[in-house]
Structure formats: C-alpha cells, structure tokens
Amino acid sequence: MSTPTGPYAALQIPDFRLFISTRFCVTLAIQIQAVVVAWQVYEITNDALSLGLIGLAEAVPSISVSLYAGHLADIMNRKKIIVICLATLLLCSLSLLFFTLEPGKFILSYGALPIYAVIFVSGIARGFITPALFSFMPQLVPRELYSNAITWNSTLWETAAIGGPALGGLLYGWLGIQASYAADVLLMLTGLLLAIGVTNKPVPPESEEQGIFEKIKAGLRFVFHHQIILGAISLDLFAVLFGGAVALLPIFAKEILMVGPQGLGLLRAAPSIGALLMAFYITHHPIKKNTGKILLYCVAGFGVCMILFALSTNFLISLFLLMMSGMFDCVSVIIRGTLLQTLTPENMKGRVSAVNHIFIGSSNEIGMFESGVAARLLRVVPSVIFGGCMTLVSVGTIAVLAKSLRRLQRVH
Structure with missing residues (x-):
C-alpha cells in the first residue's frame, strides 16, 4: 500500500485518527479541569501562591516518575500504559x-488539601502517559509522515486547548461547578474508550544497555550530547518556566481585567486560538529553511508578548497578546516535536521523551509555582514582566551557545 500524501496524509490512517481523537478528548477534559480547579482553589484560599501550588502538586510526582516511565515506554506495550494512565485520570x-x-462535600472542610491530593495522583499518571504517547504515535504512521502527523497532533491539541478553557469557564459561570466536573468525567471516559480501540503495536527491540539505570543513563546521554535537541528543549524550558502567566490568569481576570470566570476561560483559550491558526498554516506551508533561527525568534516573540500582556489593562488587547504568544509557541512545539521524533532512535523514544517531559511538561507546572512565588514577592504585574525578560535573556544565551541549532536549516 502506498504512503498517503498531501497536507491531510496522516489523517487517512485509521489508528492515527483514533489516537488524536483520544488526545483531543483527554486534553479537553484536562483543560476544563484546570480552569475549574484554579478558580475553586482561589475561591477557597484567595491566595496567589495557592495557584502556584497546584502546579507544584502535579509537577513533583510527574518529574519523580518520568525517567522510569520513559524506560517502561521503551520496553512495554505502549498502548497498555496509555490505557492504565487514562483509567487513573478518569x-x-x-x-x-x-x-x-452532597456525600463528598465534607472533604473540602480540609480546604484545598484534598484537591491538591487528587492533582498529585493525576501528576503520577501524566508522568507515565507522556512518554508512552510520544513513543506510540510514530508507530502509527510511516516515518515520512512524522512532520505531518506532529502538526495535526498539535492542531487537534490546540483545538482542545481552545475549547477546554472556554467551555470550563462558561460551564462554571453558568451551570456551576458540578456540571463542569461532570463534563470533565464524560470527556475523560470517551478518551479512554477511544484509546482502547487503537490497534496494538509491537514493542521495539530493546537497546543494548543492560539494566534499568544504564538504559536511563543512555537516554540522558543522548539528549545532553546532542546540541540541537538540547538547545531546542532548553529554549522551551526557560520560556515556560519564566515566561508563562497561565497560573496567574485568575488574578488578572478577577482583579485587573475584571471579567470573571467567563473571561478567565477566554483568556486561557486565547493562546491556543493563536496556536491553532499557526498550526493550520504550517500544515499547508511547512517550514523548509532557517528552522533554527525561526525557533529562536519565535521564543523571543513569546517573551515579548508576556511583557506586553502584563502591562495591558484592556481585555481585548490582553486577548490579542495571549493569542500572539500562542502563535509563537506553536512554531516551537512543532519544530521541537519533529526534531525529537526524527533524530531519536525508535527504541529510545520513551526515554528521550521522558527527559523532554522533565524539561518542558513539568516545567509548565513548576513555572506555575514560580509564577505564584514571584507574584507573592514582586506583585502580579512585575512578576510577569520579570518572567518575559528572563525568557529573552535565555534566548540570547542559547543562541550563542548552541551554534548547531542556530544554523539549522531544515528538519529532515
């Protein structure tokens, strides 16, 4: 059978369609949950730091299991790992x-602590599922469709990331917290059932290293000795660690822009609207040259957007700046994803993805904690400005140190 071609090539493969549909539903559920949890915790505590602790409660377990999770993704049935993790998230x-x-409300007499406990458990599940998803996807499409598949995967993810926050904010604002969490449950269940329908794929041949620790060390060695991959991952690490303002959006929505939970949903969705538009554009107009420089410019653009967002007191301008930040971030995600999938051997994808998850995925949550602490120390607006400036400093440093990345023309 010949390999499909064109901008919709990957979508012609049934297993890939099931896979991205799974990710769509699960991402939609997670985004709804994130909006509702953030608003609920802030109402309980009325404290900016408590919002940062949500991220920490998820990041600590996720980081703790990531390397072992990457090892498992390289030696076990990846679909089985995904199904178990989705059941846990459900x-x-x-x-x-x-x-x-009514039967469970008494639990919240302990304040936000029970919510943090649930987020902690979900952090463990997300730590295991991330390398499994990353390494499972290239088993569903031919190698020549990696870039197309990654772009479509990002497009569907961004679509869910748009709908989730907006839907979460609207459900919370109009129908209440129970309807919001019920939608979260229904979508997570749908994602689990879709994942079960994906065809099982064989476990790749094991790498030659002996023992768990040697295999994990090999994955770490591969990343830290590969200047292009290390540079790309580091860029996103510092951008999301310092540059993001997502954790503080409830404060911006309530106290600066004064738009309530409905406005919070739109603010959370704005970066993904921009990312979706950019992903759709890249699907039809792939990046073919100056890849490294484009990556550097886009991460710098993200930092500038965060600085300007912090200074804005107009809701529409704030939405536009967040949308632009999403456009810049989308380019970074697609380039980094294509680099990792293309340059990493099949039997090492789980471990390399785990390192990437520690750098990028968990740094989102640690970035939330950093934002909460910075907001407590510097106040909200100065803390976001500081984060944007640190992003620009990071881009300049990596541009100087990672020459191979800066000179990269095209991802093959």
Missing part, C-alpha cells in the same frame, strides 16, 4: 466531581 476526575456532591 478516577481523579470522578474524585473532583465527588467532592462537589
């Missing part, structure tokens, strides 16, 4: 819903 969603029902 139980977490059910727990959050239970806390809002």
Whole structure:
C-alpha cells in the first residue's frame, strides 16, 4: 500500500485518527479541569501562591516518575500504559466531581488539601502517559509522515486547548461547578474508550544497555550530547518556566481585567486560538529553511508578548497578546516535536521523551509555582514582566551557545 500524501496524509490512517481523537478528548477534559480547579482553589484560599501550588502538586510526582516511565515506554506495550494512565485520570476526575456532591462535600472542610491530593495522583499518571504517547504515535504512521502527523497532533491539541478553557469557564459561570466536573468525567471516559480501540503495536527491540539505570543513563546521554535537541528543549524550558502567566490568569481576570470566570476561560483559550491558526498554516506551508533561527525568534516573540500582556489593562488587547504568544509557541512545539521524533532512535523514544517531559511538561507546572512565588514577592504585574525578560535573556544565551541549532536549516 502506498504512503498517503498531501497536507491531510496522516489523517487517512485509521489508528492515527483514533489516537488524536483520544488526545483531543483527554486534553479537553484536562483543560476544563484546570480552569475549574484554579478558580475553586482561589475561591477557597484567595491566595496567589495557592495557584502556584497546584502546579507544584502535579509537577513533583510527574518529574519523580518520568525517567522510569520513559524506560517502561521503551520496553512495554505502549498502548497498555496509555490505557492504565487514562483509567487513573478518569478516577481523579470522578474524585473532583465527588467532592462537589452532597456525600463528598465534607472533604473540602480540609480546604484545598484534598484537591491538591487528587492533582498529585493525576501528576503520577501524566508522568507515565507522556512518554508512552510520544513513543506510540510514530508507530502509527510511516516515518515520512512524522512532520505531518506532529502538526495535526498539535492542531487537534490546540483545538482542545481552545475549547477546554472556554467551555470550563462558561460551564462554571453558568451551570456551576458540578456540571463542569461532570463534563470533565464524560470527556475523560470517551478518551479512554477511544484509546482502547487503537490497534496494538509491537514493542521495539530493546537497546543494548543492560539494566534499568544504564538504559536511563543512555537516554540522558543522548539528549545532553546532542546540541540541537538540547538547545531546542532548553529554549522551551526557560520560556515556560519564566515566561508563562497561565497560573496567574485568575488574578488578572478577577482583579485587573475584571471579567470573571467567563473571561478567565477566554483568556486561557486565547493562546491556543493563536496556536491553532499557526498550526493550520504550517500544515499547508511547512517550514523548509532557517528552522533554527525561526525557533529562536519565535521564543523571543513569546517573551515579548508576556511583557506586553502584563502591562495591558484592556481585555481585548490582553486577548490579542495571549493569542500572539500562542502563535509563537506553536512554531516551537512543532519544530521541537519533529526534531525529537526524527533524530531519536525508535527504541529510545520513551526515554528521550521522558527527559523532554522533565524539561518542558513539568516545567509548565513548576513555572506555575514560580509564577505564584514571584507574584507573592514582586506583585502580579512585575512578576510577569520579570518572567518575559528572563525568557529573552535565555534566548540570547542559547543562541550563542548552541551554534548547531542556530544554523539549522531544515528538519529532515
């Protein structure tokens, strides 16, 4: 059978369609949950630091299991790992819903602590599922369609990331917290059922290293000795660690822009609207040259958007700046994803993805904690300006140190 061609090539493969549909539903559920949890915790505590602690509660377990999770993704059935993790996330969603029902409301007499406990468990599940998803996807499409598949994967993810925050904010604002968590549960269940329908794929041949620790060390060695991959990952690490303002959006929505939970949903969705537009553009007009420089410019653009967002007191201008930040971030995500999939051997994808998750995925949550601490010390607006400036400093440093990345013309 010949390999499909054109901008919609990857979508012609049934297993890939099921895979991205799974990610769509799960991402939609997670985004709804994130909006509702953030608003609920802030209402309980009325403290900026408590919002940062949400990220820390997820990042600590996720980082702790990531390297081992990457090792498992290289030696076990990846679909099985994904299904088990999705079942765990479904139980977490059910727990959050239970806390809002009459029999479970007494649990919240302990304040936000029970919510943090559920987020902690979900962090463990997300730590295991991330390398499994990353390494499972290239088994569903031919190698020549990696870039196309990654772009479509990003497009569907961004679509869900748009709908999730907006839907979460609207459901919370109009129908209440129970309807919001019920939607989270339903979507997570749908994602689990779709994942079960994907065809099992064989476990790749094991790499030659002996023992768990040697295999993990080999994955770390591969990343840290590969200047292009290390440079690309480091760029996103510092951008999301310092540059993001997502954790503080409830404060911007409530106290600076004064737009309530509905406005918070739109603010959370704005970066993904920009990212979706950019992903759709790249699907039809792939990046063919100056890849390294484009990556550097886009991460710098993200930092500038964060600085300007912090200074804005106009809701529409703030939405536009967040949308632009999403456009810049989308380019970085697609380039980094294509680099990792193309340059990493099949039997090492789980471990390399785990390192990437520690750098990028968990740094989102640690970035939330950093934002909460910085907001407590510097106040909200100066903390976001500081983060944007640190992003620009990071781009300049990596541009000087990672010459191979700066000179990169095209991802093959």
